[in-house]
Structure formats: C-alpha cells, structure tokens
Amino acid sequence: MYYISAPPGASNAFTRHMTLIERYLFRQILGPILAAVAALAAVALLSQGLRGLDLIVERGQSAWILIKVTALALPQLMTMILPIGVFVGALLSLNRLHTEQEIVVCFAGGMSRWRVISPAVRIAVFAALIALAVNIWVQPLASRTMREQLYSARTDLAATLVKEGEFVQASKGLTVYTQSIDQNGLLKNLFISVAGEDGQTVYTAQEGRITKNEGKPVLLMRYGSSQEFAKNGVLNFLSFDEYAFDLSPYMKNDVYLRYKTSDRWLHELFFPNLQDQWEQRDQLKLLAEGHARLSAPLYNITFMALALAAVVGGGFSRVGYGRRIAGAAGIAAVTRIVGFGILAACEDSAWLNILQYLVPAVTAWFAFRALFRQRVNRYVPVASDQGALMPSAS
Incomplete structure (x- = not known):
C-alpha cells in the first residue's frame, strides 16, 4: 500500500465531506419513511373511523365527535404503525440508493460501513424515542380522553x-x-x-x-x-x-366509567391499586402492558436493522434485491407476531416479560451481525503532496 502525506487540513476537509454525505443519506431515507408512516396512519384512521360509525348511526352523535374519537385512537395504533413505516420506507429508499449505486460510491469513496448506515440507525433511534414518549405520555392521555368521550356518548340521554x-x-x-x-x-x-x-x-x-x-x-x-x-x-x-x-x-345505572389497561399511566401498570378487586385480579395483565409499552419501541431499531441487512448487507446486484427483501419482510412479520404471542402469554406468567425485550433485541443483533459480516472492497482516499485525494493501491 502506498502512503502519501497529506497537507494540513486535508483530514478535516475529508471529514466535512463525509458529514455532507451522511446528511444527504439521512434526508433520502427520512422522506420515504415519513411518507410510509403517513400512509399507514391514514389507513388506520379510515379503518377506525368506519368502526366508529355507530356513534352517529346508533348514538346520534355529531360527525365532530366521530372525528375526535378517531383521532384519539391514533396514538395507541402508533405502536404498530411506526415500525412498519420505518421498515417499508427504509427498504424503498435503501433499495433505490443501492440500485443507483450511490451507496456503492460511498464505499468506494472510503466510507466505512458504519458511516454509511449511521443515518438510517439515527432515524430508527429517533423513531424509537418518539414511540417511547407516545407510549408513556401521549397514549394514556389520548385513551383516557377517548374513553370519557365514549362513556359520554353511551350515557347521553338525548341520544339514547x-x-x-x-x-x-x-x-x-x-x-x-x-x-x-x-x-x-x-x-x-x-x-x-x-x-x-x-x-x-x-x-x-x-x-x-x-x-x-x-x-x-x-x-x-x-x-x-x-x-x-x-x-x-x-x-x-x-x-x-x-x-x-x-x-x-x-338512566342505565349499570353503565360506569372504567379505564382499560391501554388507558392507564405507566406507574398505574407497574404499581396497581391492590385494594381494587379488578386491578388485583388482572395484576399480571397490567404488568404485561407496562413492559409492552417499554419494549415496543425497540421494534423500530429491529426493523431498520433488517432493512439494512437486506439491502446493504449483501453484494451489489443489478437485477435487484427482491429475494433478500422478501426474506427480511418475512423475518420482520414473524418477529412481530411472536412478540404479540409473548404479550398474551405474559398475562399468565410474569417472568415471560423479559422475552418482550429479548425478541426484538436478539433479532436486531442477528441483523447487524449479518450486516457487518459482509466485507466490502473499497478505495481508501488519501491525499497527494498537492492535496488531491487519490485512491490507495494494495
């Protein structure tokens, strides 16, 4: 390998150049993810709105009440919508970048694999933090408000x-x-x-x-x-x-307001009121919901890791990456279904709650392992005596 000395400041210029590329990759990946999340949210709102039509047909409520109840149900759906949107948007953007050889150019320019995938990982971490904040604060607030609105509609004498x-x-x-x-x-x-x-x-x-x-x-x-x-x-x-x-x-005296597990604050899930007969009976169910609130955001990182492993984890292919993408999609679906199954099992056994964290974490570990196991051939940029960047020969 030939080593050519670089003038002062050349290393900093190369670092700034890499930062610009990472920002470009960040924008290119973020756009399709936001579009995918928005599309899935629109479908979820439409489905929820159709389910809530009985508020107008049977309860005589206004369209504004239907819109309000539908919008309040969205935070609870974000647990499923956000990871899927991250996965679909990342696959679309990464597949386009790899097919158009932009990622190949990044490797050829001397960027490490971590620097190429770091924008996507940052987006996944941001999505996980947003999902965590929604699960801890936004969802219980919205669910409580929706439950009170539905209770008001059921007990509305003018409508009944x-x-x-x-x-x-x-x-x-x-x-x-x-x-x-x-x-x-x-x-x-x-x-x-x-x-x-x-x-x-x-x-x-x-x-x-x-x-x-x-x-x-x-x-x-x-x-x-x-x-x-x-x-x-x-x-x-x-x-x-x-x-x-x-x-x-x-008036229907048997109709009373009771908050469900999805309406409870996090501290109410982990520390229920054992004086209440219902909370004492469903203590394991409340505990499982609490751990699900904390573990569900991990699926954003897991699904991003699967998308990266499917596209970036293999060699360049001019015919596309349909087989690898289909495999990653299958693994993602199985992982989420297993997660739902474990959540149901945790309602009977408290020790199984640890699996709610292990399933997404282990899947992400295998995805990153497959991603970094693949070696890439690239040129390492160095600077000549005149300051020009040249590839090294080995």
Missing part, C-alpha cells in the same frame, strides 16, 4: 332516549317520541308515555329540552298537558306552561 321521528322505548315502561330536533337540541312536538303499576300517564308538549336540575337529568317540557289513566278508570287531566319530567329513574 330521543330519536327524531321514532318511538323510542326505554326501560321501566317509558316511551318517547319527538317530531323534530333542531341544531340547538330543542325537541318539537313531544309525546311521552309512562306505564306504571298504578296506571298510565301520557305527556304531550309543544317543545322540550333535556337539561339538569339539582344535578339530576330532567326533560323540561313547555306548553303541554298530561293525562293520567288510573286503574280504577279515573282520568286526571292537567295542562301546564312548564313541567320538569325526572329522567334519573330511567
């Missing part, structure tokens, strides 16, 4: 007891009909029938509104009348300008 142009039969012999409901929630031309042990009472009113009186839900009716038919055949008739009909006896 009143439907425009329909006779709605509730529990305890209550039947409600309204001809129309305006945008402000004002009910027009009301008809209410209450069947009890002492007889039947019928209320009619020109308008009404569901509100609260002393903390209790009431139907405030105006300009109407009531007819009470007793069992002894007596008819009592009463007209009124305003009458408050108590709705609290007809």
Whole structure:
C-alpha cells in the first residue's frame, strides 16, 4: 500500500465531506419513511373511523365527535404503525440508493460501513424515542380522553332516549317520541308515555329540552298537558306552561366509567391499586402492558436493522434485491407476531416479560451481525503532496 502525506487540513476537509454525505443519506431515507408512516396512519384512521360509525348511526352523535374519537385512537395504533413505516420506507429508499449505486460510491469513496448506515440507525433511534414518549405520555392521555368521550356518548340521554321521528322505548315502561330536533337540541312536538303499576300517564308538549336540575337529568317540557289513566278508570287531566319530567329513574345505572389497561399511566401498570378487586385480579395483565409499552419501541431499531441487512448487507446486484427483501419482510412479520404471542402469554406468567425485550433485541443483533459480516472492497482516499485525494493501491 502506498502512503502519501497529506497537507494540513486535508483530514478535516475529508471529514466535512463525509458529514455532507451522511446528511444527504439521512434526508433520502427520512422522506420515504415519513411518507410510509403517513400512509399507514391514514389507513388506520379510515379503518377506525368506519368502526366508529355507530356513534352517529346508533348514538346520534355529531360527525365532530366521530372525528375526535378517531383521532384519539391514533396514538395507541402508533405502536404498530411506526415500525412498519420505518421498515417499508427504509427498504424503498435503501433499495433505490443501492440500485443507483450511490451507496456503492460511498464505499468506494472510503466510507466505512458504519458511516454509511449511521443515518438510517439515527432515524430508527429517533423513531424509537418518539414511540417511547407516545407510549408513556401521549397514549394514556389520548385513551383516557377517548374513553370519557365514549362513556359520554353511551350515557347521553338525548341520544339514547330521543330519536327524531321514532318511538323510542326505554326501560321501566317509558316511551318517547319527538317530531323534530333542531341544531340547538330543542325537541318539537313531544309525546311521552309512562306505564306504571298504578296506571298510565301520557305527556304531550309543544317543545322540550333535556337539561339538569339539582344535578339530576330532567326533560323540561313547555306548553303541554298530561293525562293520567288510573286503574280504577279515573282520568286526571292537567295542562301546564312548564313541567320538569325526572329522567334519573330511567338512566342505565349499570353503565360506569372504567379505564382499560391501554388507558392507564405507566406507574398505574407497574404499581396497581391492590385494594381494587379488578386491578388485583388482572395484576399480571397490567404488568404485561407496562413492559409492552417499554419494549415496543425497540421494534423500530429491529426493523431498520433488517432493512439494512437486506439491502446493504449483501453484494451489489443489478437485477435487484427482491429475494433478500422478501426474506427480511418475512423475518420482520414473524418477529412481530411472536412478540404479540409473548404479550398474551405474559398475562399468565410474569417472568415471560423479559422475552418482550429479548425478541426484538436478539433479532436486531442477528441483523447487524449479518450486516457487518459482509466485507466490502473499497478505495481508501488519501491525499497527494498537492492535496488531491487519490485512491490507495494494495
């Protein structure tokens, strides 16, 4: 090998040159990853929105409530979306860079394998940190808000007891009909029938509104009348300008707000309230969810390592890397499925939680091992006496 002395500052210039190349690779890889994540998020939001259509069809909620509930479900889906987006985007960008021989030029220019893949690894680490932050703080906050919104929709008396142009039969012999409901929630031309042990009472009113009186839900009716038919055949008739009909006896008392495991904060998962019967019974389930929150971000690094091993880990090929990419995709799918299986098994045995970390970590180790085991032939840039960079001969 020929060694040619370099003038002062040549080494720094070469380092700056390499930094520019790494920035270029970073941008080229980041763009497709962001596009893939955005596309997967759009599909997930569409699927979640279709599942939530019952809020409008059955619960009579507005489209804004549907949009809000759908958006609040996205942080929980990010655990699956982000690693897949990283894998797909990295494969697309790396395959293009390798096919167009840009990565080959980087190796020929003297860049080490680590410096070539370091931009992709940085992106994977950033994705893992973002996923970790979402799992610890954003997901429980969004899930709690969504659960409260769904609870409010299920217990919304205006939606469950009143439907425009329909006779709605509730529990305890209550039947409600309204001809129309305006945008402000004002009910027009009301008809209410209450069947009890002492007889039947019928209320009619020109308008009404569901509100609260002393903390209790009431139907405030105006300009109407009531007819009470007793069992002894007596008819009592009463007209009124305003009458408050108590709705609290007809509320579903069995519906109450309970946060699921996905709604809990991290400290609530690892340190549950053992005084609560439900948390004491599902202590292992809460523990498994807590470890899943911490281990799931590792799949971003694992899937990036598999993408790098599939494209950069082998020699250059003009016919493409379809077989290696298909193999990496299969390994990624099996790894994630095994991870889900281990999560389910951890609900019965606490010691299995260690496998939630080992599965992505071991897969990433094998991927990086295969990546660095492949040797590359390259020229090592050195500088001549005049400062020009020249390849060495060996």
